[in-house]
Amino acid sequence: MRIEEHGSLDELARAAASEIISVCRSRQTDGGVPCIVLTGGTGGERVLSALASHDELAQVDWARVRFLWGDERWAPAGHEDRNDLLADRTLFAATTVDQALVHRVAASDSGVGLDEAAAAYAEVVDGIGRIDLALNGVGPDGHIASLFPGREELEAVGAAAPAALAIRHSPKPPPERVTLTLAALRRADRVWLIAAGAGKAEAVERVLGAREPLLPAARVSGTRETVLWADGEALSARS
């Protein structure tokens, strides 16, 4: 795992945004359509904001970038709880994306149920070939996406595992969500973990300590690289 240590969340977000632009440019130069899995949470939001205000934003044709979400809260379209709203208010407001390439999880007011929304999202993810980058905010308990420690959803790792699952009774509100599984996240070429602030120091230490193979944030890796983007506070308990 590569560690990208930065002095603050803002510095971290700007550096990550620069690297996202570079990943997308490289893929588009090769004639490809990059696919990025976005994350919710403070870290995810700051990276999106840093992208939106980045002076090299225009070097990527964002209308030829495919977007997924690592998880989404089960809420009506446009609700403050939704992770896709973070993108709408930042990156998507600063550039032009092709909504046909923006794969949102169905909203709770769209007429489908939670299980149906999860199954439909799994089908979308199964239909996507290459995932270039999966961003994952790390929770204080070491969760990523809506994959929480000790939960049965963590067992969805094999080749036959679904790409997305419905989550109920999430320990982090709101209680109902749709999440990509480890099986799906592990398909990504690059998996980036984002952790900033003293509140993440224990989780980061547990990930780097590699003593807990069951910790969600310690169980995800990319096929080409796994990077921990962290600030000094989040790395402060590193042994």
Ligand SMILES: O=C(O)[C@H](O)[C@@H](O)[C@H](O)[C@H](O)COP(=O)(O)O
């Ligand atoms: O929907 C969500 O809640 C997020 O996807 C979740 O996985 C988040 O990334 C972590 O909980 C970190 O969130 P913070 O960066 O706000 O601590």
